[in-house]
Amino acid sequence: MGEESLAADQAKPVRKETLNSLAAWDLLEDLPVAVYTCDKDGYITSFNKAAVKLWGKTPEANKDRWYVNWEIFNIDGNPLKPEETPTGKVLKYGKAVKQQEILIKRPNGSLSYILSNPKPLFNENGELTGAANTLIDITEQKNAESKQGMLASIIESSEDAIVSKNLNGIITSWNNAAQRLFGYTEDEIIGKHITVLIPEERHNEEELIISKIRAGERVEHFETIRKTKSGGEIQISLTVSPIKDSHNKVIGASKIIRDIDRQKKNEDRLQQYAERLEILNSIGQVISAELDIQGILQKVTDSTTQLCGAQFGAFFHNLVNEQGESYMLFTLSGAPREAFEKFGMPRNTAVFHPTFSGEGTVRVDDITKDPRYGKNAPHFGMPAGHLPVVSYLAVPVRAKSGEVIGGLFFGHEQPARFTKEHEQLVLAVAAQAAVALDNAKLYEDIKQLNEKKDEFIGLASHELKTPVTSLKGYLQIIARNLSPDDKNKSLANRALEQVGKLTTLISDLLDVTKIQTGKLPFTYADFDMIKLLTDSKEILQQTDPSHQLILNLPVEELIIHADSQRIEQVIINLVTNAIKYSPKADKVIIEAVVSGDKLRVSVQDFGIGIQPDQLERVFSRFYRVENLASHMSGLGIGLYISHEIVSRHQGKLWVESTYGEGSTFYFEIPISID
Numbered sequence: 001m002g003e004e005s006l007a008a009d010q011a012k013p014v015r016k017e018t019l020n021s022l023a024a025w026d027l028l029e030d031l032p033v034a035v036y037t038c039d040k041d042g043y044i045t046s047f048n049k050a051a052v053k054l055w056g057k058t059p060e061a062n063k064d065r066w067y068v069n070w071e072i073f074n075i076d077g078n079p080l081k082p083e084e085t086p087t088g089k090v091l092k093y094g095k096a097v098k099q100q101e102i103l104i105k106r107p108n109g110s111l112s113y114i115l116s117n118p119k120p121l122f123n124e125n126g127e128l129t130g131a132a133n134t135l136i137d138i139t140e141q142k143n144a145e146s147k148q149g150m151l152a153s154i155i156e157s158s159e160d161a162i163v164s165k166n167l168n169g170i171i172t173s174w175n176n177a178a179q180r181l182f183g184y185t186e187d188e189i190i191g192k193h194i195t196v197l198i199p200e201e202r203h204n205e206e207e208l209i210i211s212k213i214r215a216g217e218r219v220e221h222f223e224t225i226r227k228t229k230s231g232g233e234i235q236i237s238l239t240v241s242p243i244k245d246s247h248n249k250v251i252g253a254s255k256i257i258r259d260i261d262r263q264k265k266n267e268d269r270l271q272q273y274a275e276r277l278e279i280l281n282s283i284g285q286v287i288s289a290e291l292d293i294q295g296i297l298q299k300v301t302d303s304t305t306q307l308c309g310a311q312f313g314a315f316f317h318n319l320v321n322e323q324g325e326s327y328m329l330f331t332l333s334g335a336p337r338e339a340f341e342k343f344g345m346p347r348n349t350a351v352f353h354p355t356f357s358g359e360g361t362v363r364v365d366d367i368t369k370d371p372r373y374g375k376n377a378p379h380f381g382m383p384a385g386h387l388p389v390v391s392y393l394a395v396p397v398r399a400k401s402g403e404v405i406g407g408l409f410f411g412h413e414q415p416a417r418f419t420k421e422h423e424q425l426v427l428a429v430a431a432q433a434a435v436a437l438d439n440a441k442l443y444e445d446i447k448q449l450n451e452k453k454d455e456f457i458g459l460a461s462h463e464l465k466t467p468v469t470s471l472k473g474y475l476q477i478i479a480r481n482l483s484p485d486d487k488n489k490s491l492a493n494r495a496l497e498q499v500g501k502l503t504t505l506i507s508d509l510l511d512v513t514k515i516q517t518g519k520l521p522f523t524y525a526d527f528d529m530i531k532l533l534t535d536s537k538e539i540l541q542q543t544d545p546s547h548q549l550i551l552n553l554p555v556e557e558l559i560i561h562a563d564s565q566r567i568e569q570v571i572i573n574l575v576t577n578a579i580k581y582s583p584k585a586d587k588v589i590i591e592a593v594v595s596g597d598k599l600r601v602s603v604q605d606f607g608i609g610i611q612p613d614q615l616e617r618v619f620s621r622f623y624r625v626e627n628l629a630s631h632m633s634g635l636g637i638g639l640y641i642s643h644e645i646v647s648r649h650q651g652k653l654w655v656e657s658t659y660g661e662g663s664t665f666y667f668e669i670p671i672s673i674d
């Protein structure tokens, strides 16, 4: 129906029944587009079915205006007053409004986009009589548009490269991120084949991907390598999905390409860090437990050479011998010793000098171009047969005092192999190495001192033995020649007693020296252990009546195969200690128990006892529990010798003690040893 004829028909208000009679309205009635007319006050005068559907109700004559029950909004969401709506404007100004988009809201809250197209109606006199309007519901189209707009903006703003291609591999779309990642602009790449992005050796990947896409399948998170415009390679993760037309036919593929280059590099770095940390930790542990200087040097050289990726590494360690002459120990990693032996003293060369003189680290990308290089006679450069060093790294090793005690040197035949990071790693190890070397040196010094002390004790006790033996002999003669009632006789006997103690001390000291040199002699024979215990108890009781010695024996006779003098030495030592370390007690219990083929002897006192942390240490050479040493005499060797004697009898010696209450020392030996 033409615009003019509708305008003519609507010249005067008509009711629907009247309209129905008109052929034109028959046509309009079933049209999918809403059509209505209204009078100049806006009251609906006629309408079709589609209009009723759009309003959601049938308008009532002379009651409902054109907007019926809607709230009307501008397309941007601003509310419109009735006179501001398209029909309102037509009624106000008498001019048609062309295709204005509005948003309507029904009482139930539902929204629709409408394309409104109202025109004025005039009578024969040209006076405005109302308006006629067609309303087209464009909600679906609008939604689709906004969805597409949203998609487009997502694609453009995506951090991931999004690319589509047809089934022949021709690129059909390209977003900003793709441009950033690969370097091609949209104009440059659209229409090109996808293989421009794929390194040659990976072209078969594309065939694989396309065959999956043709079958309608997705390819997810496929990690691979692609090529940028500048020819560089990047690590990416690819997700490819088929694009289908409205008949579900695959017509192309969309690719989301994520740049995992940085992530991969970070992962690699992290792993590298973890590995380095592990190496650093293990170096720390190993070298701090190591007390041998050469061992420390070798471990540090090996690990630092590995850490900085050098082909060869060396550790030169400055040392001074007893005569005050300096000498150098060195270890190598990654190279045979001969490779360095062609060299003079490294300390004196121009290249090595700064490290030893304390100037600090030297790191050079190409040492052959360094001004210090080639200055030294006789080689003026690398001696023939020397390792082909180009990259060079040298790190001084400083002692706590700050003095340079050595240097770590690394080489690689290719230039620029060592980085700042390598330098720092080596410095960290060098610091640990310096501490370990200091400790090893200290240990070495202590060991030497200890050896000197042992030597002295051995010598001194040996020298003492001869005069004391003569002294004892002369005293015995004097005592024998004195008559029993001579008052000097008791003095001579007391002198003899003291000389006896002195002899025991000297022979104990000699025993210690013999144990040290592995020369403590033993003479094994069969003897009655019960008799030995009884006799020892008698003698000890006589010399020391302050404590009652109680002896508990299981049998009357027990023949064992052992060194009787040495076993007696152990018993005397344990009982003497029991008496000495229980000044306030009055008894000591000695007990022998036979169990199977073993004899166990225990010596129990009710004295000062031993603290748990000291229990093991009392058997060490020259060890005395500190708080006692001051007022109880002794050398701290009795238990050490006893322990050695019992061990040599394939037995064991141990102690149980309650601090403040007393101790029980036990020794257990086989009745007959092999």
Ligand code: ADP
Pocket: 573, 577, 578, 581, 605, 607, 608, 609, 610, 618, 623, 624, 625, 626, 628, 633, 634, 635, 636, 637, 638, 639, 640, 663
């Ligand atoms: P010494 O008795 O000459 O010091 P020993 O080697 O016999 O040397 O003993 C070592 C240390 O063990 C003693 O200094 C003492 O501290 C401790 N000790 C030994 N026997 C006893 C004991 N029966 N009770 C408490 N402490 C003891």
